[in-house]
Amino acid sequence: MRPNLFDRARVWLPGVIATLCGVALSGCGGGPYPMDTLAPQSDLTRAFTSLFKEITILDSIVLVVVIVAMIGAIFIYSSREGDPGEPSAMHSDVTLEMLWTVIPALILVAITVPTVHTIIKTQPNKWPANALEVRVIAHQWWWEFRYPSSGVETADEVHIPEGRVIHFSMVSDDVIHSFFMPAIGGKRDVVPGQVNQITLTADKPGEYYGQCTEYCGTSHANMRFRVFVDTPEQFKEWTAHQLEGPVKPAGGAAAAGAKEWANAPCAICHTIKGVSGFSKQYAFGFRGPDLTHFGSRTTFAGSILDNTPANVAMWIENPDAVKPGAHMPTLGVRGQQLTDLVAYLESLK
Ligand code: HEC
Ligand SMILES: [Cu+2]
Known part of the structure; x- marks a missing residue:
């Protein structure tokens, strides 16, 4: 008999395993990565990350069940030497059909409910009265930030206090951009003529990276920004300093x-x-x-x-x-x- 694929597994299996390990391990080492989407530093990104983890675990279970069932079926139901003629054709089995309709429907419900819940939780229509509004104005290829409550205006680097609700209201001056700060703020399109919102509370002081993520022209890749999460005292000082007039050089x-x-x-x-x-x-x-x-x-x-x-x-x-x-x-x-x-x-x- 001609050797089949499985008989030669000793030859190809180690190669396949080594390749898969290499691919998996290439994601390890170094870090922390400033654009890591799985290292949340605010209530908003924590909500996204936990939803992502829930769905990934559920999907992985489905994947394992399907693969095990498939491999099992191959081994159990393959035709063997001495089997009589053609296998019997099965026309319909109501129980089976019910099962493979109801189970996927339940899986979809298990994904939809937490997803909709997260959307409602993270995108309120009203912001708490003490929320700090930061207006984000996207330009080709830089970001402008304005604080209506204090009058501060700056560019490229936005400062926010930790532990306070921040309400980013965003509009574009020219084409469509996208405001993406993976650790603390998720991602939202910034569109001309329409104000989009992000609401979040940052967990801990630090410097975080951001980047435009909607192709917006030649220097799209050069349209980055930094988010400085300050302690409330630092933020107060920064605001007061930004409101002062410019330094007058002495000589x-x-x-x-x-x-x-x-x-x-x-x-x-x-x-x-x-x-x-x-x-x-x-x-x-x-x-x-x-x-x-x-x-x-x-x-x-x-x-x-x-x-x-x-x-x-x-x-x-x-x-x-x-x-x-x-x-x-x-x-x-x-x-x-x-x-x-x-x-x-x-x-x-
Ligand atoms: C026609 C308008 C225009 C003129 C005139 C102009 N700039 Fe600019 N400047 C810009 C724009 C637009 C940017 C932002 C470019 C970007 O980051 O994509 C910029 C950015 C800058 C920045 C960086 C600011 C930041 O925080 O990112 C400096 C510094 C600067 N300009 C200095 C100057 C100086 C000095 C002159 C005069 C010699 C000058 N500019 C003349 C439009 C102008
Ligand atoms: Cu852009």
Whole structure:
């Protein structure tokens, strides 16, 4: 008799097992990963993760039962030498048909009930009165954050206090983006002309990563942001500091840079509160991040660069080289003028 597949298992099985182990283990090691979706740090992401785990466990049980039944059937019901003729054809079995209709229906109910429950729990229509509203405005390719209750405006890096309900209300200035902060905030589309919401309470202070996850043009991959979860005291201090006017440089390169700023075309698009800026009514449109406290940010340009003088100089010299398609023109600022402007911007703590 010709050897069948199972007789040769000694030859192929070790290879298959080694490959599967390799695939499984390639997910191990390193970490913690800043974009890990299974390391929740807020009530919202904890609700998502526990739903995901519940459904994965249920699905795994179904998978095991089906595979065991299938392999069992292959061994038990294979035709063997000496079996008489064709196997009998079974026409209908009401009990079996009932079973394979009712069991999948029950499985679907077991998935639907916790899913709908999680949706209702995590997306309230009303927010607690003490919720802190943060307006998120998506631009190609950076994020603007405004706090209506205090008047703070910033970019790229959003600060929120731990332990308090945060209500992100989000709108886009141009195309459809998506606001994704895996550890604390789930993911939601940010659409022009429609305000979408995320409500959450962050568990613990720290720095968390975020990223646009809806393809929005050339520099989509360069549209990141950071979330700083502060203690309530830190958040109060940060807010008070952001509300102060910009630092007035006493002398040196920064003071020279402040003079440059007054004559440079930068103020067409960038506000430095109390120094330059356009009408408040012009709330949307073609413009860049508020730079009043630029020096207090750790990253810039959609959080793709660390905020160091060398990086800022590189950016101003040729934004497009750093971030393809950036809506900031190359303005020919070079040499001493560039050094002074950078010193001024970095002094704006
Ligand atoms: C036509 C509008 C425009 C002009 C003029 C302009 N910028 Fe910008 N600027 C932008 C935009 C838009 C961004 C955000 C780009 C991005 O991250 O995709 C930006 C980003 C920046 C940033 C990073 C801010 C952050 O927090 O991410 C700095 C610093 C900056 N510009 C400095 C300057 C300086 C200095 C000048 C003048 C030499 C200038 N800009 C002129 C539009 C402009
Ligand atoms: Cu985007």
